[in-house]
Amino acid sequence: MQTKVPLSSRASVTFLFVLVAIYFVFPLYWLVISAFKTNAQLFQFIQPWFPPHLSLIKNLVELFSYDSGEYTRWLANSFLYAGASAIGATFFATLAGYSFAKYDYKWMRTIFWIILGSIFVPVTALVLPVFVLMESLHLINTYWGVILPSLVSPFGVYLTRIYADQGVPDALLEAARIDGASEWTVFWRVASRLLMPATATVFLITFVGTWNNFFLPLVILNSSTKFPAILGLNLWNSINAEGHAKLMYNMIITGAVVATIPLAISFILLQRYWRFGLTSGSVTG
Template sequence: MNKQATSPSKPSSRRREPAITYSQARGPREQMLPRMGAMLIMVVFAFYFLIPIWWLFVSATKSKGDLTSTNPLWFSEVNFFENVGNVLTYRDGVFLRWIGNSLAYAGGGALVATVLAGMCGYALAKYSFKGRELIFNVILGGVLVPATALALPLFLMFSQINATNTFWAVFLPSIVSPFGVYLTRIYAGSSVPDELMEAARLDGASEVRTFFSVSVKLMFPALVTVFLFQFVAIWNNFFLPLIMLRDEANFPVTLGLYTWNSQINQIPELRMYVLVGALLSIIPLIVAFLFLQRFWRSGLGAGSVK
């Protein structure tokens, strides 16, 4: 078994066996306290993180009047489906359009970003060429530059080519993921054995084919990680769309909800719509995580080299 090829979330169980027997040997009493401590901390934090979501969920089921006058953390009269209906039909269903836009930006962007980052990281890990470390270090520097700081320069650049206020103004900057390159390089370095690439070459596969049919499968957990990270990053990216977009039809759901939220003083019903909309807008993220989690966990590459 190649010990380096284990996935990050599932370390080799064989190596942990001594540790387990050691703690079992010390008996349950000494083990209880630290375990309970750890549990307690985790419960407290889980509570802390879940409370806002619980609040959001409870609030989304209330009617406009009950929102301010009833207990914020418990249900009153349940109005959930009516609220959802209102949000979905408000202004000819613009909310659904925003969700669709977000899916296009985040899904498409993350997919392209993952492919690009995967190829880049793989090339940096598996081929030695002049300037390799320099390129890698520059990309690594890119991880440190906050996306927010790039938004304004990007706006000015897109203005030069008259491409602001278009789908591409948000999509193109989203397909770059320096962190993805970093992660895939490290991962490819340890999970794709040179012997396997050699074998593929001997069998007559081109480098591109080797990448797509052999290496990608070995790098899959890392690629899924990059995809998820990038998906969440694009989904939550609010600042770039805020600066780039003027046309409501191109808004992602974050900017749309923010726009509604800023109009609450004029149209008070929007407060309810923002709450319900926020709840609906996290559903795709939850689905993406649940769906991709199993790819993430499965330790591929194990047993590939005999």
């Protein structure tokens, strides 16, 4: 619905919004522009504009080949951690959320409230205890050490539950049961399809969460060959900050751009899942 607003205030609001947009976009713009600069240019040519000679390709080659391709490895690790965690976490959370929504027996309520309460347990408070657990399981400095704790998504369970409550009509499931479908078939053939928007959202959230996770891999991993890209960038930054090694600003900046691209792509691809188009009407059709 269009509310009537005078043109002058419309113009001033638009002007303010342009300023706000600049605030949010400028740092990223600077990052991308800087990926076109050499180390020397980053300091000599600080204007936020393209340098005279573009060095993006040179930076990318240096980024991916430095130290026999350690960044390439970090990036592959990131995909492994985020992909494996997201697939697992989404599967577990979808099943559990569906169960909570559509069976809803008394004994399940307490379990649900415990899970719901755990959303408010700060994840970082768990990192140290998880470290101790992984130490006793001999999983320190392993891929599993990062993936296993990332499989737990209480928020994913909650999200699937509230979505299934409204988006998966009981009548539809009952109809499938009357047609002789087993509980598993009801879930797999009927409910899971309707749950897709929720599932995609949980996948996106857990993928992004693991890709961005810094504290957990920082604590669990100690050999740089197992690092995800985020941790690798931090390693380069701390080497760089010490100042006695070679300057790595160009590689850190280019690496930061590269580590952000998969996230940006997944956000754009899964954009429509951010807002739930509830299929609550599907039973009447």
